[in-house]
Amino acid sequence: MSVMTRLDDKEDITQHEISALKTRFNLADAHTHQDQSVTQREIVNRLPELWYRAQGQSQYQSEQEFIQAFFTFHGQEHALKRHDEIYLVYAASIAMHITATYLRKRNMRVGLIEPCFDNLHDLLKHMEVPLTPLDETLLQSPTNVYAKLQSAAANVDAIFLVDPNNPTGTSMFAKGADTFVEVARYCKDHGKLLILDFCFAAFFKAAGGSRVDAYAILDDIGTQYIIMEDTGKTWPLQDTKCATIMASRAINPDIYSIVTSVLLNVSPFILNVVTQYIRDSSDDDFESVRSVLDVNRAVARRHLQGSFLNYLTPMVETSVAWFEILRDDVSADDLQAYLMAYEVYVLPGKYFYWSQPQAGQKYIRLALARKPEEFEQAVETIALALENYHG
Template structure:
């Protein structure tokens, strides 16, 4: 158990500070990074790491960048993006988001950001002094009402969506291209910059009820001004080695590129080479190694926790996190999180996800699912013991 006290935990100012503390905890269900073990085919990639290292020394940087981008967009079924040649690579989604925030700041743009969402988006934009307004997720819930809902709710220069959303699992992809088509139509008609975070999109691919469509084709054909951020960090268990991407519409690509080069030169060719092997492995196995772990742990969480204290919130897309509503009125997310922390289980309170109205988040907690199943099952037992105390109140 960490020496950090419950009172210290309650003073944390963002979710990342909670996640840092959770890394010291026996049952870390906080961060959505991948902590499960390798599948059989992934273990073979680990065995080839020396080979991949020397291979990375023998070829040019551009070779590994092209190989990675080709594989990533093949996996994600985005043939338009695969051939555009406008995707810029960075070490993390946070770096890519920082570049996007620099673009917004330089143009003194205001942003309507989806709520709830992971709060580092809020922090990055605010730290860059970009004015924010909340865009309630329910504004996008019904295709027929999206356009009018945006007219009623958006007074800013840009719209920033996360799809699938973290923590709720909401996605416009459930409506094929129809939901995105309405958002894009609004942005074109009202001259808005459209920003989309697709960092959890791999789980839409994993979900047989959802899948992915060629969003980039729709973006390109519409003429909308856009920036799209994607990431590999939430998908494969590779010790936080990852690559993020930012792709911009042609009319702003040069400006984004000039900002991007002020931040970094390149992503490690070894990291690109290694991550590409994991992408190809998931193409080969149809994402089975990723889907199996998440499905197993989601079922375990729902079975163990959905009851008198917590109510499982069924997502549109089964991402690598689970979102639960707290049912007893006397119990808050902050109090439950602190109690669980004392029992060596770390979950995230919903408060920070509701970045504009934290009090709404007191009704929710989020659990990460990308964990080794045996460890996750033990965490569920410990968590269930704590919940039993409240079932009798």
């Protein structure tokens, strides 16, 4: 089948996402493609003003306004005590590349959560960092996570976790901070570097919750860490975004030297724009983001839950939906290729299971950050396609 051949030759999720941009219904990438809210449209109308404002203030002022707004919005005030050691980069993948460079320079072995978004694995693989999978189920209970890590992470130097996890929504913080505290304690006691990808952490707030101050916990325990955060999966910014990277004091000088070898600064105009979106969400309690995701998630469940697909309820609802394929005779690759004939592009689960791709053939991922009317058309099309599926 020509479609199947064309899809199977992709090496990673990003290559799929590039192809998906050409389809009518792109449910592949988790970037934000929904409309602007009323107040966000007002920000767009102010773009000339924000341009000249950025031009008229120092780079440092633009950076610090963004840092103060972002970390306050997320409830991570402890990090602001070292606000000059929060480094800004123009994409989360750059922060990950900086982290991978640090790991490679020190010949560190890494335990990487599985499943997870595949470019984490790919960046580390390309830097020739030795990897061991850590099943995300290790992190589901505070009562035995320490003991489980003693076994699973004994032979690694660093533990790399994503929270909430993409694509499953698994989180150490879903029921408070206890599990995270145990992970941090284990890393401190056993000399492990803890690397945290918090790029989906805004969805704690989108789900109506709040974030634990992770930086305060880590510094109180004395855990060595590198933490990455992002704006690109949260607001409808057309990829006008900024990511952050911060490290514990002991390793900060080493991280800083890698940061400065990569870039000088993020555009002050972009920082001004993104800061306005953060403040807007502070004012509306994240309603503009939350409402779109809630509507689309409900539509996906209503149209797709059935004998073919099963919606897997996450610990933390994010901007993606993770579905299990219930038919044993249909793989994720099969289903993706079939839906392409209906001009719908979804992601197969195999790329998230980086050490055992076959385990991911039971799952597909749908992106939710879309215009609700277009998203409903997409899932209605999927539902019709599934009714007509004959294998």
